[in-house]
Amino acid sequence: MAENDSHALQICRDIFSTLKKPAKQFLDLIPIEEPYYDPSELYGIAPVDLRKPVDSHEIIARIVDGSRFHEFKALYAPTIVTGFAHIMGMPVGILASNGVLFSETALKGAHFIELCTSRNVPILFLQNITGFIVGKEYERRGIARDGAKLVHAVANARVPKFTVVFGGSFGAGNYAMAGRAYEPRLLLMWPNSKISVMGGEQAAGVLITVKEEQLKAKGLLLANAERDEMRNTILKKYEEEGSAYFSTARLWDDGIIDPVDTRKVLAMGIAASLNKQWEETKYGVFRM
Numbered sequence: 001m002a003e004n005d006s007h008a009l010q011i012c013r014d015i016f017s018t019l020k021k022p023a024k025q026f027l028d029l030i031p032i033e034e035p036y037y038d039p040s041e042l043y044g045i046a047p048v049d050l051r052k053p054v055d056s057h058e059i060i061a062r063i064v065d066g067s068r069f070h071e072f073k074a075l076y077a078p079t080i081v082t083g084f085a086h087i088m089g090m091p092v093g094i095l096a097s098n099g100v101l102f103s104e105t106a107l108k109g110a111h112f113i114e115l116c117t118s119r120n121v122p123i124l125f126l127q128n129i130t131g132f133i134v135g136k137e138y139e140r141r142g143i144a145r146d147g148a149k150l151v152h153a154v155a156n157a158r159v160p161k162f163t164v165v166f167g168g169s170f171g172a173g174n175y176a177m178a179g180r181a182y183e184p185r186l187l188l189m190w191p192n193s194k195i196s197v198m199g200g201e202q203a204a205g206v207l208i209t210v211k212e213e214q215l216k217a218k219g220l221l222l223a224n225a226e227r228d229e230m231r232n233t234i235l236k237k238y239e240e241e242g243s244a245y246f247s248t249a250r251l252w253d254d255g256i257i258d259p260v261d262t263r264k265v266l267a268m269g270i271a272a273s274l275n276k277q278w279e280e281t282k283y284g285v286f287r288m
């Protein structure tokens with residue numbers, strides 16, 4: 001019988017001290033080095049207007065040790081940035097959104113994830129993603145097939161995955177970049193970030209078009225005033241329910257973090273993941 005909380009914790013410690021310790025995962029560590037670029041500059045880099053692109057290299061440079069980033073296929077499919085770095089001395093593979101996902105982007109991401117799993121390196125996903133490219137031309141060129149390869153690689157990677165949403169997280173891009181459905185060890189959001197099925201502008205455009213088609217079938221037209229009111233209502237709803245605070249209040253993520261603390265929180269997450277050996281990743285055979 002525990003007399004108080006402190007006594008109860010001591011009893012728990014005594015019990016756990018008798019358990020067999022699991023084999024830990026080991027990583028090749030290097031001396032910790034602060035980023036060359038000041039992490040406080042992330043406040044000015046964090047996207048507020050999600051329609052304006054942000055170069056994810058600028059985010060990475062303020063998170064990783066010495067701001068050193070060994071980029072993988074830098075000139076190929078530049079709408080995703082991939083490469084190796086260290087966070088608090090621990091190696092990590094990084095996939096960072098740098099635009100919409102094309103077929104080549106998906107293949108590059110899938111290839112890099114396979115490299116990380118073969119090297120037993122944890123993976124960090126930095127999300128600022130509107131989704132996959134759409135259009136008849138891209139469908140014919142195999143965006144669905146190539147996108148499935150990326151999703152396959154993400155879903156089956158058994159190394160620890162960590163996801164940070166630093167901008168927008170919309171549509172299927174959320175899944176492909178290790179959204180909640182693909183079980184990252186931590187899914188974190190910056191206060192400025194947004195998450196929803198699609199962006200407010202896109203949603204408003206789609207729903208208004210559907211409404212206009214319904215009225216057209218009845219021989220009616222959608223008045224300009226009604227169209228504007230409908231658009232404003234949809235935009236307001238998406239602005240409120242796409243907020244990081246709306247998301248975290250419903251446990252859709254593991255919390256909102258200060259951008260400056262990103263490096264520290266990720267380091268604690270990677271360190272915690274080392275308390276148990278990671279499963280071996282085995283992929284089926286598929287053509288890259």
